[in-house]
Amino acid sequence: MDVILAETAGFCMGVDLALRRLDKLVKAADGRPIFILGPIIHNPQVLKRYAEKGVTIAEEPDEVPGGAYVVIRAHGITREVEAQLKARDVVIKDATCPRVKKAQLLIARHTAKGRELLLYGEADHPEVKGLVSYAEHGHFLFGAPEELDDYPLSPDKSYVLAAQTTQDRELFQAMAKKLQENDSVNVKVLQTICDATKLRQKEASELAEGVDYMVVVGGFNSGNTRRLAQVASDKGTPSQHVETVADLDLENLRQYGRIGVTAGASTPRILIDEVLEALEAL
CATH class of the missing domain: 3.40.50.11270 (Rossmann fold)
Incomplete structure (x- = not known):
């Protein structure tokens, strides 16, 4: 293996x-x-x-x-x-996090000019609650592209589009492009997604394409870890999101020849190493 x-x-x-x-x-x-x-x-x-x-x-x-x-x-x-x-x-x-602080200040600066905030993020996430609190002229929070599609945007208003720092950048860029191509919408797009998030998702996607199984290590309540698991499964690769090595069904994994491992941005190295050691012992 x-x-x-x-x-x-x-x-x-x-x-x-x-x-x-x-x-x-x-x-x-x-x-x-x-x-x-x-x-x-x-x-x-x-x-x-x-x-x-x-x-x-x-x-x-x-x-x-x-x-x-x-x-x-x-x-x-x-x-x-x-x-x-x-x-x-x-x-x-x-x-x-400096990236989160930067996003807060960007939102404050651009919404101070009378723009309404359109924020792509998870409603119950603490980072998102902080970000929307910096919106000076109201906000609309959405967790999926179709929610933004259904939101009545007024040609008489101006908007700021931003995202939680750990969201999927490709999906966000697609939404931004669609809005910017709509001549009746006045929107300013802020690039608030962290580069570390983009790189981790890119690596998870590429790794998933070259292995038989993916293991994603990190807290079940970690948004960026859940998205890594989603990136892997979107490639059609069997995968599992675990918090610790105890969550792995090691006997079931013996059937796979190549196993990829990644971990969320809040996962300590010791937990990653324990998973690696268990898999390598197979």
Whole structure:
């Protein structure tokens, strides 16, 4: 059996930066409590490790006691929540991914000119909630091209089209092109999808074409990991999305000659290595 690992599998720059900032804070806290406003990344194994170090997840600003450190997660937060934090007696450490922060500021700048935001993303994702909070003149959130097709765009209004940073770039570009070719729609397209996302999806697609089976490692609640699994299955290659090696049916995999492995941007290397070791042992 050949086991092939995608070159970019695992942590992206934003996740790595957020965790390094949190690690530094844990070492320097000197007894001061540390809270994260929501999970710092979407990986339960990573969150468990920080919980064992005394890091607490808070869902709302008022759950953070006075004098504590509060870390803003990699996905970012809404403008309203940020204002609530700044009004409290807490020490804020911002670990928002630079790509997400850039998307927030782009949306704020371009919607300030009177444009309505059209955002391609997952409604319940924390990054998306943060992004739409920067829209100055309303927003329409959609998760599929047909939803945008059905939305009544007015020739008397102007729009900004943007996307959650981990969405499928090819699909987004197709939607952007369709809007820009409509002479009755005044739309400004923002390129907010992260290059790391594009590269991971491209590699997953190419790898899936050359193997008999694909394994995608990462949190089940990780949007970018789920999309990698979808990219692989869209190629018609049998595949499985697992959080850890324990989720693999190793006996079933013995029948395949070439297995490809990739991982989401929030998946730690140790979990990837455990999957690789188990597959190579077959």
